[in-house]
Amino acid sequence: MAEERFDFREAEPRWQQKWDQEGIYKVERDPNKPKYYALAMFPYPSGKLHMGHVRNYSIVDVIARFRRMKGYNVLHPMGYDSFGMPAENAAIQKGVSPAVWTKSNIAEMTEQLKQLGYSYDWDRAVYTYREDYYKWTQWLFLQFYRQGLAYKKTAPVNWCPSCQTVLANEQVVDGKCWRCDSDVTKNNLSQWFFKITQYADELLEDLRLLEKGWPDRVRTMQENWIGRSEGAKVAFTLEATGDKIPVFTTRPDTIYGVTFMVVAPEHPIVEKIIESGLIDGDRVTAIRAFQEKMKSLNEIARTSTEAEKEGLYLGVDVTNPFNGEKAQLWIANYVLMDYGTGAVMGVPAHDQRDFEFAKKFGMEIKVVIQDAAGTVDAATMTEAYAEPGAMVNSGPFDGTPNLEGIAKVAAFAQEQGFGEKTITYRLRDWLISRQRAWGAPIPIVYCDKCGTQPVPESELPVRIPDDLNFTGEGGSPLRRHEGFMNATCPSCGGPARRETDTMDTFVDSSWYYLRYADANNAEKAWNPEDVDYWMSVDQYVGGIEHAVLHLLYSRFFTKVLRDMGYVKVDEPFSALLTQGMVLKDGSKMSKSKGNTVSPEEMIEKYGADACRLFIMFAAPPERDLDWSDAGIEGAYRFVNRFYRMVMSALPAYQHARSLLPVHMGNLAGFMGALTEQEIADGLRKAEPNLTPEDKELRRMIHATVKRITNDLHDRFAFNTAISGLMEMTNAIYAYRDKLDAEDWNLRTLVLAEAIQKAILIIAPFCPHLADELWSKLGYQESIHLHPWPDFDENVARAESVEIVLQINGKVRDRLEVPAGITAAEMEQVALASDKVKALIDGKQVVKVIPVPGKLVNIVVKG
RNA sequence: GCGAGAGUGGCGGAAUUGGCAGACGCGCAAGACUUAGGAUCUUGUACCGCAAGGUGUAGGGGUUCAAGUCCCCUCUCUCGCACCA
Numbered sequence: 001m002a003e004e005r006f007d008f009r010e011a012e013p014r015w016q017q018k019w020d021q022e023g024i025y026k027v028e029r030d031p032n033k034p035k036y037y038a039l040a041m042f043p044y045p046s047g048k049l050h051m052g053h054v055r056n057y058s059i060v061d062v063i064a065r066f067r068r069m070k071g072y073n074v075l076h077p078m079g080y081d082s083f084g085m086p087a088e089n090a091a092i093q094k095g096v097s098p099a100v101w102t103k104s105n106i107a108e109m110t111e112q113l114k115q116l117g118y119s120y121d122w123d124r125a126v127y128t129y130r131e132d133y134y135k136w137t138q139w140l141f142l143q144f145y146r147q148g149l150a151y152k153k154t155a156p157v158n159w160c161p162s163c164q165t166v167l168a169n170e171q172v173v174d175g176k177c178w179r180c181d182s183d184v185t186k187n188n189l190s191q192w193f194f195k196i197t198q199y200a201d202e203l204l205e206d207l208r209l210l211e212k213g214w215p216d217r218v219r220t221m222q223e224n225w226i227g228r229s230e231g232a233k234v235a236f237t238l239e240a241t242g243d244k245i246p247v248f249t250t251r252p253d254t255i256y257g258v259t260f261m262v263v264a265p266e267h268p269i270v271e272k273i274i275e276s277g278l279i280d281g282d283r284v285t286a287i288r289a290f291q292e293k294m295k296s297l298n299e300i301a302r303t304s305t306e307a308e309k310e311g312l313y314l315g316v317d318v319t320n321p322f323n324g325e326k327a328q329l330w331i332a333n334y335v336l337m338d339y340g341t342g343a344v345m346g347v348p349a350h351d352q353r354d355f356e357f358a359k360k361f362g363m364e365i366k367v368v369i370q371d372a373a374g375t376v377d378a379a380t381m382t383e384a385y386a387e388p389g390a391m392v393n394s395g396p397f398d399g400t401p402n403l404e405g406i407a408k409v410a411a412f413a414q415e416q417g418f419g420e421k422t423i424t425y426r427l428r429d430w431l432i433s434r435q436r437a438w439g440a441p442i443p444i445v446y447c448d449k450c451g452t453q454p455v456p457e458s459e460l461p462v463r464i465p466d467d468l469n470f471t472g473e474g475g476s477p478l479r480r481h482e483g484f485m486n487a488t489c490p491s492c493g494g495p496a497r498r499e500t501d502t503m504d505t506f507v508d509s510s511w512y513y514l515r516y517a518d519a520n521n522a523e524k525a526w527n528p529e530d531v532d533y534w535m536s537v538d539q540y541v542g543g544i545e546h547a548v549l550h551l552l553y554s555r556f557f558t559k560v561l562r563d564m565g566y567v568k569v570d571e572p573f574s575a576l577l578t579q580g581m582v583l584k585d586g587s588k589m590s591k592s593k594g595n596t597v598s599p600e601e602m603i604e605k606y607g608a609d610a611c612r613l614f615i616m617f618a619a620p621p622e623r624d625l626d627w628s629d630a631g632i633e634g635a636y637r638f639v640n641r642f643y644r645m646v647m648s649a650l651p652a653y654q655h656a657r658s659l660l661p662v663h664m665g666n667l668a669g670f671m672g673a674l675t676e677q678e679i680a681d682g683l684r685k686a687e688p689n690l691t692p693e694d695k696e697l698r699r700m701i702h703a704t705v706k707r708i709t710n711d712l713h714d715r716f717a718f719n720t721a722i723s724g725l726m727e728m729t730n731a732i733y734a735y736r737d738k739l740d741a742e743d744w745n746l747r748t749l750v751l752a753e754a755i756q757k758a759i760l761i762i763a764p765f766c767p768h769l770a771d772e773l774w775s776k777l778g779y780q781e782s783i784h785l786h787p788w789p790d791f792d793e794n795v796a797r798a799e800s801v802e803i804v805l806q807i808n809g810k811v812r813d814r815l816e817v818p819a820g821i822t823a824a825e826m827e828q829v830a831l832a833s834d835k836v837k838a839l840i841d842g843k844q845v846v847k848v849i850p851v852p853g854k855l856v857n858i859v860v861k862g
Numbered sequence: 863g864c865g866a867g868a869g870u871g872g873c874g875g876a877a878u879u880g881g882c883a884g885a886c887g888c889g890c891a892a893g894a895c896u897u898a899g900g901a902u903c904u905u906g907u908a909c910c911g912c913a914a915g916g917u918g919u920a921g922g923g924g925u926u927c928a929a930g931u932c933c934c935c936u937c938u939c940u941c942g943c944a945c946c947a
Contacts, residue, residue, distance in 0.1 A: 005901095217866055217942075224865080224943055231947080249947060262947090309945080334945040344947045353945050426946060544941080617887070618874060624940090628874070630888050637901095638887085644902085710878080720876065723886035730886090733903085804882045809928050811882055849927050851881055859927050 006643040008607030012768045016114055024782050025119040027075055029533045036072035037534050038064040039513060039573075041542030041550070042079045042126075045105040046086055049112045051582040051589060051615075051627060052543070054599045058612045059579055059621050059718070060541045061118045065764035066712050068119070069788035075534050076119055077516040079126035080106050083134070084505045085163060085179060088438040091470035098438040099466065102129055112599065116608045117767045119784065124519040128508035133515065134440035135461035136525040137508055140557075141443055142454050143564060149195045150432075152452065156266075156338075157431055159187040164475065165435040166191055168504060169428050170225070170549045178549075192442055192501065193429040196556045200226055200425045203555055206570060213575030215622070218547045225548040227426025232410035233341065234419035236261060236318040238269065238329070240278050245269055245318060245329075248340030248424050251350065252413070253405035256394040257368035258320050259358065260346035262311065262330045264337035265294045269329075270314065279315040286312060287331070294333060309334060309357050321418040322409075323395060332357065340424050348384065349376070355384040368393050369402050430553065432504045437468055437477045439502030447489035447496040456490050462498070476500055509550055510557040513537055513572060525566075532568050540573040541621075543581075551576070577716060580624035582615075589627075597627050609766035610636040616718040616765055638726065639769055642762060645732055646773045649755045652739065652748040653777065656682065659746055673778035676789075679753045686746035694750045695799075697735045701754045702796035704728050705789050708761055722765065728758050757789040804855040805830050807839055823850040830856035 019025065040060040043053055057078075064076035080102075087098035094101075106127065113120070126133055144150040158167040162182035166189060171178045196203075204226045207219045231250035238245055247261065263269060270291075274284050290312045311332035318329050327346070334353065335344050348358035348365045358365055365378040369389040376385045391397045391405045400408060413419025433442065441462040443455035455462055465484050468477040478484050478500040489496040511525075518530035542550075551573070558572040581588055584595040602611045614635035619625040657674050660682055674682075683690075683698075690698075708724045711717040732754050739751065756777065763770035763783050774783035798819050803826065805813040813835040817826065827850045830836060840860050847859040 215866095220866060221942060227943095227946065229946070247947075251947080332945095334947090336946070339946050341947095346947095351947075353947075356945090424946080547942080620875085623868090623875095626874070628888070631874070634888055641902090707878095715878075717876095717878085719874090720878095720886080723876075726886055737903090802882090806882085806928075809881095814882080847927060849881095851928090854881055855928090857881080857927050 004644055004647060005640045006607075006609075006769055006772070008609060008639075008768065011772050012115070012117065012608055015768045015771050016117060018771075019117075019119075019782065019784070020114075022782070024784060025076065026121050026123060027073060029530060030073045033071065033073035035075065035534060035538075036064075036067040037075045037537045037539075038067065039075075039077070039516075039537045039540050041540070041546065042081050042509070042512060043109065044084060044086070045080045045082050045102055045109055047105050047108065049109055049116075049599050051597055051599055054116065054611065055582050055615050055621075055625065056541060056543070056579055057113065057116065057118055058615050059577070059716075060539070061116075061612075061767075062616060062712075062718060062764040063539055063541075063716070064119055065767065065784060066788065068784065069760070069763065069786065070713075071787065075124075075516065076121060077124040077126070077519070078113060078118070078120040078122070079124075079512060079516070080109075080128065081505060081509050081512070082106065082127050082129040083439045083502075083508055085436065085438070087129075088436055088470065091438075092472035095470075097466065097468075098470075099129065112603075115603055116599075116612065119767070124516050126512050126515045126519050128440075128505070128512065129438070131461050131463065132522065134508070136515070137440040137503065137511070138443040138455070138460050138462060139457060139525055140511060140561075141440075141503065141507070142457060142460075143566075144194060144560065145444075145454050147560070147564065149198065149560060150192060151195065152190060152192050154188060154190040156186045156188050157191055158184045159189075160184055163436075166431055166433060168431045168506070170430075170552065171504075171506075191431055191433040192444075192499075193431050194507075194556070196430045196553075197425060197427055199556050199559050200228065200427050201423075202559055203427075203552065204228055206555070206559075209571055210574075210576070213573075215576065215578055218544065218551065218576060218578060221547040222552055225427060225552065229424050229426075231422060231424065232413060232419055233422045234321065234345070234413050236320060236327070236343075236345070238273075238316060238318050240316050241272060241276055243269060243272060245343050246341045246419075247343045247345045248422065249345055251347065251406070252409040252419075253391060253394075253397075253400075253402040254347040254350045254368055255320070255322050255345065255409055256391075256397070257347040257349050257366045258325070258327050258345045259348060259364040259366055260328045260330060260354075261318050261343065262332045262335050262346055262357070263343040264335045265291045265331045265333070266337045267331070267335075267342045269343075270331060273314055273316055273329075283315050287314065290331060297333075309353075309360055311357060311361060313361075321413070321416070328363070330361075338428065339426065349378060349381070350384050350386055352384040352386065355381075366393065430504075430556075432507055433501040434504055435476045435500075436502055437464065437470070439505060440508065441478070441484075441502050442499045444499040445487045445489060445496040446499065447492060447494060449494055450489050450491040450496075453490050453496065459490070464502075476502075478502070506550060506553050510553045511561075513554070514561075514567065528566065531566075535567060536569045536571060537573045537575075539575045539577065541577045541579060544578040547578075577621060579621050580619065582625050582627055584627045586626060602632060606632055606636040607639070607768075609769045610639045613639065613722065613765050617722040618719070620719055621716055638729070639766060642729055642758070642766075643769060643773065645729055645736070646755050646759060646776065649732070649736060649751050650776060653752045653755065656746065656748040656752045657778075674752055674756070676756070679749055679756065682746055682749045683753065686749055689745065689747060690750065691747070693735060693738055694747055697731060697750055697754060698795050699798055700731050701728060701757055702791040703798075705757055705761065705791040706793075706796055709788070709791070712764075718765075721761075725758065725761055725765075728754070728761070732758065759783065760786065760789040801853055803830075803853070805833055805836055806855055806857040807836065808859060809857060812836060812839055819853065821853070823852055826850040826852070826856050830858065 038060050040056050064074050068074045082102050087102045090096055090101045091098045141150055158172050160167055160177040160182055162180045163177060172184050175184055177184055207222060210219060229250055231248055232252040233246050233248050235244040235246045311330045314329045316329050317326040319326055346354045348354040349367045350369055367376050367378050370376050370392045371389045389402055391400045391402050397405055410421045443462045445453050447453055465481050468481055470477055485498055487496045487498040514526055514531055517534040518526040521527055554572050561567045584597055589596045614632040618631055660678055704724045708721045711721040759770050759773045770783050800816050801819050803815050803817055804811050813833050815829060817829060827848050843860040846861050849857045
C-alpha cells in the first residue's frame with residue numbers, strides 16, 4: 001500500500017486519448033459565457049520541444065484550464081510559425097524538401113505537445129507554411145499595398161552574408177543577425193517595406209492602454225525603439241553652392257552657439273562638394289579615405305560610445321540663418337545618415353558630444369545659455385553646460401529662459417521660412433523582403449509596359465513551386481525557377497516577371513492570433529464575427545526576446561486592420577506575461593555547452609504531470625528558472641504522495657456516500673460520486689458531531705482554496721498556489737492519521753470534501769492525475785469540465801487566532817484569542833499576560849499599539 | 863553613460879496593504895517500517911550560544927511603536943538602449 005504509485009506511463013496516454021476522442025477542449029463562440037483567449041507564442045517547428053517551450057505552454061495551459069473551470073469560454077489554440085531559414089538550410093544540407101522537413105518536425109512536436117497534456121483545440125491549429133494560410137498572408141499584403149502601406153524603395157539595408165538575405169532593423173542585434181549572429185553589412189538594394197512609421201505616434205501613445213497588462217520593461221523597450229524626439233529642423237546654407245543643409249535639433253534654443261556643423265560621411269552633400277571642384281585633390285583623397293574607413297567598420301564599432309571621435313574638415317563653410325555666422329562643415333564617425341537629417345549642428349558649449357569634438361579639433365566654444373550666477377565661461381568650462389538657464393548672445397532672444405526659448409526659436413525659424421518644428425523617430429519602416437524561397441511569395445509582378453502590378457486576389461495564393469532546387473548558391477531558388485519567374489501581367493496580359501522575394505516570417509506571425517478565431521475559413525482570412533468575439537487576446541505569454549519584434553509588428557498590424565475595418569480592437573494583446581528562461585547550472589541551456597535537459601526524457605522518467613508541476617513550482621513565471629534534477633524528483637514524489645492520499649481516503653469517502661440517500665445524480669449506482677451540494681448538505685447535518693480536528697481541517701481547506709484561487713486569478717503565482725496545495729496535502733495526511741476507523745460516521749464527509757477540493761485544485765497543473773483520481777471518486781465526466789472549487793468564508797474564518805505580544809517591537813509572548821477580538825480587548829489581555837507583566841515591571845508604559853488580529857506592541861521606557 | 867529589474871538560510875523560493883522573516887519544496891540529520899532501500903511515513907533543520915538570550919533580508923544612514931517592504935547614499939548582478947543630434 002505504501003508503495004502505491006500513480007502509474008503515469010499507463011494513465012497519461014489513456015487520458016490524452018479520451019480527451020481527444022471526446023473533444024473536451026474544442027470551443028465555439030458562445031454568447032452566454034464570458035470569453036477568455038489564452039495564447040502562447042507559437043513555436044518554430046525546429047524538431048523537438050525544449051524546456052523553454054514546456055515552460056511557456058505549461059503556464060498558458062494552467063491559465064486556460066483554470067479559466068475554463070471558472071466558467072469562461074476559453075480559446076486556447078496552438079500552431080506553427082513554419083516558414084523560415086532552418087527548413088531551407090535542411091533542404092540545402094540534406095536534400096530534403098522544406099515542406100517535408102517542416103511537416104515531419106510538426107508531427108513530432110505535436111506528438112510531444114499531446115504527451116504533455118495541453119488542452120488545445122487542435123481543430124484550430126494554424127500552419128503558416130500551408131497554402132490555406134499564406135494565401136491570406138498574401139491577401140493582407142495586397143490590402144497594405146492598396147493602402148499605400150506596402151511600398152518598394154532603394155535604400156541602404158541590412159544584409160546578412162550568412163543568411164544571404166536582408167534583415168529588418170529589429171532583426172539586427174548589436175550589429176549582428178538575430179538568427180545566426182553573423183556581422184551585418186549595409187547594402188544598397190531595392191526592397192519592399194511596410195510603412196510602420198505612419199503608425200509611430202499611435203504605437204507609442206497606445207502603450208498607455210497597456211500600462212496595466214504589460215510589463216514596464218517591454219513597454220519601455222518599445223518606447224525607446226520608437227524613439228520619438230521633438231525638436232526643430234533648421235536649414236543652414238552652403239554658400240559656395242547655394243545648397244540648403246537641414247539639421248535636426250532638440251535644442252533650437254542653443255542655435256546661436258553653433259560653431260561648426262557635422263554631416264554623416266555618406267551624406268549626399270559630400271559628393272556634391274567634391275563634384276563642385278571647390279576643394280583641392282588632397283582633401284578629396286582624405287575624404288575618400290575617411291569614407292572608406294567608416295564603411296569598413298560595422299555599425300557598432302563606428303558608433304559605440306567608447307569609440308574615439310573622428311572627424312575631417314570638408315574645406316567649406318555653412319551659414320547659420322539666425323545670425324549669418326559662418327561655421328565649418330565637417331564629417332565625423334558619430335553622425336548617422338539614417339537618423340534625423342544626417343546633419344548635426346555643433347554647439348560645444350551646451351552639448352557634451354559637441355564639446356568633446358570641439359576640444360579635440362580646436363573649435364570655438366560659444367556660450368549661449370547662462371546660469372543664474374553667470375558662471376558659465378567658455379574659457380574655463382571642462383564639460384558642456386546642459387542645465388537650464390537664460391539665453392545670452394542670442395540676438396532677439398537674449399534673456400529668454402531657455403526652456404521657453406526652445407519653442408520660440410522654432411516658431412521664429414518657421415516664420416522666417418528656414419525651419420520648422422518637427423518630430424523625429426528612431427523607428428524605421430519595416431523591411432519585409434527576404435531573398436529566400438521558404439516564405440510567402442510577395443504577390444507582385446513586374447511588367448515592362450505596366451510596371452509594378454499587384455497579383456489579383458482571385459489568383460491567390462502565389463504558390464511556392466514544389467520542385468525548387470536548393471543549392472545554397474546563387475540567391476533564392478525562386479529566381480532560378482522559370483515556371484515561377486515567368487508570369488502574365490494582370491493588367492495587359494503580356495509577359496511579366498514575378499517578384500521572387502518572399503515576406504519576412506514576422507509578417508506571418510503578425511496576424512496568426514486573428515486566424516485562430518476562425519482557422520478553417522476558406523473564403524476569407526477570418527469571419528469578423530469570430531474575430532470580434534474572441535479578440536483581444538486576454539493573456540499572451542512568451543519570451544522577452546520579442547519585445548520589439550513580433551510584439552511591435554503585431555500591434556502595427558492590428559492598428560492597420562482596424563483602420564481598414566477588419567478588426568475592432570486597438571491592441572491585439574491586452575495582457576502580456578514574459579516568462580523567464582529555463583537555465584541549467586546558472587546558464588542558458590545550449591547544445592554547445594552540453595547542459596540541455598530533454599523534455600522527452602523527463603516525461604519518460606517522471607511523467608508529464610510531474611514535469612509540469614515542477615516547472616510551475618520552481619520559480620515565479622517571469623523569473624529565470626534553474627532546472628534541478630532533485631527538484632523534479634521532489635515534484636514526482638509529490639504526485640505520488642497526492643495519489644496515495646486520495647487512494648487511502650477512498651474507503652472513508654465511500655463510507656460517507658453510503659450514509660447519504662441516493663440522489664438523482666447518483667442513479668448510476670454505488671459508483672456515483674458525491675456532488676458538492678450533497679457534501680455541503682451532509683456536513684450541515686453532521687455539524688453537531690464534528691470534532692475540533694474536523695473543524696480545523698475544514699477551516700484550513702476552505703482558507704487555502706481561497707488563497708490559491710486568488711494566487712491563480714490575480715497574480716499568476718503558480719508557485720505559491722502549489723505550495724498551498726502541498727500544505728493542504730500535509731494537513732490531510734496529519735488528519736487522516738488521527739481519524740479512527742471505528743468512529744466513522746458522517747464525519748468522514750470532512751475528508752471527502754477535502755480530497756474533492758484538492759483534486760480539483762491540482763487539475764490545471766496535473767491534468768492526468770486529476771482526471772484519474774476524479775474517476776476514482778465515481779465521476780463519469782472529465783474533471784476538466786467541472787467548475788473550480790468554491791469556498792465558504794464562514795468556514796474559512798478561524799474561531800481563534802494567535803496574536804503576538806511585543807515589547808518595544810520584540811516578540812515576547814504569544815496568545816490564543818477569539819478571532820473577533822476588539823483592539824481594546826487585545827490591549828487588555830496583552831497587559832494581563834504574566835510574561836509581559838514580568839518584563840514591564842518597574843518600567844513606564846509609554847504607549848500600547850494593538851493591531852487587530854495580529855499583534856500588540858507595548859512601548860516602555862526605563 | 864542612460865533606463866528597467868534584482869540582491870532574503872547550504873539551494874529554489876515565501877512574506878499580497880509597513881505588523882511574528884525564512885511558508886512550501888530541495889538538500890541534510892535522526893527515528894519508524896524493513897532481508898534491504900536511493901521506496902514510504904514521522905520529526906528536526908537561518909546563524910551564534912549549554913542556556914537565558916542575542917544577531918540576521920548586499921553594505922551604510924534615516925523615517926516609524928514597528929522596515930525584507932518606505933526615503934537617501936554606496937556596492938554587486940541581470941536585461942534593454944547606447945555618440946539619436
